[in-house]
Amino acid sequence: MEYYSRHISNLVEQLAGLPGIGAKSAQRLAFHIMHMPKEQVGQLTAAIKDAREKVQYCKCCCTLTDQEICPICSNPSRDRQTIMVVENPRDLAAYEKTEKYEGVYHVLHGAISPMLGIGPEDIRLTELMQRLQGDVKEVIIATNSSLEGETTAMYISKLIKPSGIRVSRIASGVPVGGDLECIDEVTLLRALEGRVDL
Ligand code: ZN
Numbered sequence: 001m002e003y004y005s006r007h008i009s010n011l012v013e014q015l016a017g018l019p020g021i022g023a024k025s026a027q028r029l030a031f032h033i034m035h036m037p038k039e040q041v042g043q044l045t046a047a048i049k050d051a052r053e054k055v056q057y058c059k060c061c062c063t064l065t066d067q068e069i070c071p072i073c074s075n076p077s078r079d080r081q082t083i084m085v086v087e088n089p090r091d092l093a094a095y096e097k098t099e100k101y102e103g104v105y106h107v108l109h110g111a112i113s114p115m116l117g118i119g120p121e122d123i124r125l126t127e128l129m130q131r132l133q134g135d136v137k138e139v140i141i142a143t144n145s146s147l148e149g150e151t152t153a154m155y156i157s158k159l160i161k162p163s164g165i166r167v168s169r170i171a172s173g174v175p176v177g178g179d180l181e182c183i184d185e186v187t188l189l190r191a192l193e194g195r196v197d198l
Pocket of ligand 1 (some may be wrong): 058059063071072
């Protein structure tokens, strides 16, 4: 039996499908939305729709961007010979906030995880290897220090090594299992400066 409108049940179901939102939070959010002014709800749904429809993957580094090529890749003063490999755009943003990294990035959108069934073909590795056909001097692997991040770093390192391009890994000043985006800028910079060759 339905305790309330099926429209609300549907909304709860949709919200509960989002990561980190349990059944209780979904209900709380749904009822909060019911009490919001209609205009505000319109702005929220438009923002979701706009972001999903207008944002695309950068043709070069695969980060999320409004343009075909993201502002970092199209910035002529960035050093294109140095590519930092990160797991997601949030990690990219964390390094950008330090304002000290002058190279470009490559966003994998995930990490290899045999446990979750995520293989090398499920992340943006092909695109990375294609970029390495160009003039690249160093690839800095800045995946997280979780098991998945380390597995990914090892895999990429093995893949790139034969090409003769320098491969380095950010220093392990980053706490194990720590998400890059939660780490302060000083620690990030120290990890970058203390990177070791693989
Ligand atoms: Zn880009």
